[in-house]
Amino acid sequence: MEKLEKLLAAQREAEAEIKEALARGEDVTKYVSISAGNTKMGKVASVSQLPVLTCPARCNGTCGDKCYAKKLAILRPTVARAYARNTAVARFAPHAYFKAVKEAMLRSEYFRFHVSGDITDIRYLHQVVNASKLYPFCQVLMFTKRFELVNAYIRNHGPLPKNLHVLFSGWTNLFPTEAGLNPFHLPETTVYAKDEDIRPEWTLCGGNCLDCAIHDGGCWAAQPGDTIAFKIH
DSSP states (O other): OHHHHHHHHHHHHHHHHHHHHHHTTOOGGGGOOEEOOBTTTBSOEEEOOOTTTTSOGGGTTTHHHHOHHHHHHHHOHHHHHHHHHHHHHHHHOHHHHHHHHHHHHHTOSEEEEOSSOOOOSHHHHHHHHHHHHHOTTSEEEEEESOHHHHHHHHHHHOSOOTTEEEEEEOBTTBOTTTTTOOTTOOOEEEEEOTTSOOOTTOEEOOSOHHHHHHTTOGGGGOOTTOEEEEEOO
16 A cells, blocks of 8 residues: 555646646646657557556456556656656646647557556547547557446447557456456457466467567457467566
8 A cells, every 4th residue: 555655646746737737828748758669569659647546446456466567657756757647637638648649649650558557538538549540550559457438439439440459458367258348359368477377269478569560460460359468577
């Protein structure tokens, strides 16, 4: 709980900062942090929010306990601050948040939502879909545990854009399809420990998002019924 308080403190500080900037009439787009990539993802641009705090309640007691994004944010205050600012801008000035996202997508062939964090509400999901439609040349990847929001969108508005690749994130004890949470058969992900049995139908993560994207494989090419498996890290 003490560690989580560090994230809550970062959230409170960022919310106050963004509210003050908006009160001054600032364009808070400049507060949005877009990552150009990392060693695992390669040069895939991404935007993230605070881990755990923006994730659904089902994460508590499961992946939330082992979340690498949470560990990173707690260990590195600058990372927590960037995630917190993104979260605050998305909440209080979504137009500015998605302006920054769209500017990044315009310059990118590949873009990923949420190396940390998740969809916060249905309006956020609509903005993701609209941005993906606006830039069909940009392949967009998003993992989510907000199954109910994605299901509601598809039920009410039809299929997602072809360049928006949404995967339902499972866990060692949660397979969305088996739990009846994936009625539209979106591809899924799961995780496995070093000593855990690997199902033969799983596709194992190759370790680099850009490499998979270039070779049209892994998460970027996952089809209904597919499961991509990640080693717990």
